[in-house]
Amino acid sequence: MKTLTKIALLILLLAHSAVYASVCETEPFSTPSDNSIETLTSPTANPITLAFDSGARWELCWHVDNASGLVLSNIHYGGPGMPLRKIMESASIAQVIFQYDEDTHASHLISEQGFGGENWVDGAQLCKHGEWVAGTQHRICQQRRELNLLARARHYRSLPRNEITLHAVSKIGLNRFQQVWQLTEDGELNPSLTYSGQVSRFTDNSSFGVKVDDSGLYASNATLLVNWRLDFNIDNSPTNDRVDEFNFIAENPTDLTRKISITEITNESFRKINNTNFRGWRISDQDLSSGDNGESSPTRIGYFLDPQPSGYQFTQNDKRWTDFDIAVTNQKRCEKLASGNQSINQDCGTHLYEFVNDEIIEDPVLWFSLTRHFTPSKEDFPAIRSNRIGFSLIPFDWSKSSPFSDLAIPVNNSAGQSQKVQSQ
Ligand SMILES: [Ca+2]
Numbered sequence: 525m526k527t528l529t530k531i532a533l534l535i536l537l538l539a540h541s542a543v544y545a546s547v548c549e550t551e552p553f554s555t556p557s558d559n560s561i562e563t564l565t566s567p568t569a570n571p572i573t574l575a576f577d578s579g580a581r582w583e584l585c586w587h588v589d590n591a592s593g594l595v596l597s598n599i600h601y602g603g604p605g606m607p608l609r610k611i612m613e614s615a616s617i618a619q620v621i622f623q624y625d626e627d628t629h630a631s632h633l634i635s636e637q638g639f640g641g642e643n644w645v646d647g648a649q650l651c652k653h654g655e656w657v658a659g660t661q662h663r664i665c666q667q668r669r670e671l672n673l674l675a676r677a678r679h680y681r682s683l684p685r686n687e688i689t690l691h692a693v694s695k696i697g698l699n700r701f702q703q704v705w706q707l708t709e710d711g712e713l714n715p716s717l718t719y720s721g722q723v724s725r726f727t728d729n730s731s732f733g734v735k736v737d738d739s740g741l742y743a744s745n746a747t748l749l750v751n752w753r754l755d756f757n758i759d760n761s762p763t764n765d766r767v768d769e770f771n772f773i774a775e776n777p778t779d780l781t782r783k784i785s786i787t788e789i790t791n792e793s794f795r796k797i798n799n800t801n802f803r804g805w806r807i808s809d810q811d812l813s814s815g816d817n818g819e820s821s822p823t824r825i826g827y828f829l830d831p832q833p834s835g836y837q838f839t840q841n842d843k844r845w846t847d848f849d850i851a852v853t854n855q856k857r858c859e860k861l862a863s864g865n866q867s868i869n870q871d872c873g874t875h876l877y878e879f880v881n882d883e884i885i886e887d888p889v890l891w892f893s894l895t896r897h898f899t900p901s902k903e904d905f906p907a908i909r910s911n912r913i914g915f916s917l918i919p920f921d922w923s924k925s926s927p928f929s930d931l932a933i934p935v936n937n938s939a940g941q942s943q944k945v946q947s948q
């Protein structure tokens with residue numbers, strides 16, 4: 525009976541994979557226009573399955589866009605014994621703003637230069653600890669590693685938690701940018717960008733740089749803002765997704781307990797982080813509950829955006845969207861870049877401040893920014909040490925109990941042997 529069930533499951537999975545592969549044939553993320561970044565051929569999305577021994581797996585598509593570099597699309601996750609469920613339509617970097625402390629002008633790297641095209645690095649030396657994943661036009665690097673523990677209990681062997689990371693590198697001048705997407709076994713998705721390279725800018729003003737040699741000049745400090753565009757589409761039903769802001773409020777400073785305040789964001793808006801209230805944002809499907817008593821349960825399947833690493837602010841007079849940490853917009857196909865959007869879509873708005881115009885949100889898109897200030901150091905000179913900027917997207921009420929609990933292995937102390945727990 526068990527064998528028959530396994531065969532039926534295998535057939536279902538194979539049928540699903542066949543359907544899934546064709547879903548990757550999506551249209552290009554950005555369309556070439558007269559003043560666009562040079563486009564030779566349209567990118568084609570490539571399917572990829574990332575499977576863990578536990579049965580958990582991710583399925584998604586990837587392609588290289590001239591502006592954003594690596595773009596993930598049609599992202600699905602399923603825990604052990606759980607069906608694959610769609611999470612996002614697409615996820616990508618929507619802008620990287622780079623500014624030296626002494627400059628008044630900032631470079632908008634994604635719209636002005638792009639992470640794809642000539643700046644994409646397909647070099648063989650970049651996947652030393654992983655394996656290449658070949659696409660139709662480019663390849664990316666995939667790495668696996670054990671993180672921490674999924675489950676630990678007395679008399680049970682600890683269950684390790686694994687992750688698979690996708691890596692893509694772009695170079696602009698002497699600056700090196702590595703996009704990393706960490707996809708964990710238990711459904712967490714952690715986007716990040718690592719900046720490194722070589723010092724290429726010096727100043728004679730000690731207020732704006734660091735002394736790294738005897739030249740009398742200072743290696744310049746700079747600020748980097750990264751904005752990610754996350755078009756959630758939970759369970760492949762985009763118009764019933766909603767965004768809520770969470771605040772954890774202590775009524776007075778000496779309180780050890782905090783009340784949760786949840787407010788729906790119904791119209792396009794900008795929001796800021798609030799470290800005091802541990803503010804975060806959840807996107808969830810209004811009709812989908814993981815419990816059997818879905819009708820009475822107030823919780824819905826979703827993802828929580830934890831902005832905890834945020835803490836710096838990038839301020840520019842003419843780019844007011846950078847004053848905020850997150851924007852929520854109603855999905856529009858032509859709104860792809862947080863600024864300089866007209867370089868790839870001429871008939872669309874230019875930047876986020878134009879996209880956010882109080883529309884009612886039917887199909888939400890999150891735009892999340894993180895900013896870091898960095899200073900070169902004498903120890904690393906002439907290199908710039910790696911600066912990682914990243915955050916977490918955490919599954920929220922995705923299942924009514926841990927899908928990993930049946931996988932724990934009890935240890936038989938007397939015989940010193942172990943035996944797998946049968947879940948059936
Ligand atoms: Ca939905």
Ligand SMILES: [Ca+2]
Pocket residue numbers: 792853854878879880881882883
């Ligand atoms: Ca709008």
Ligand SMILES: [Ca+2]
Pocket residue numbers: 613755756757762765855887888889
């Ligand atoms: Ca959406």
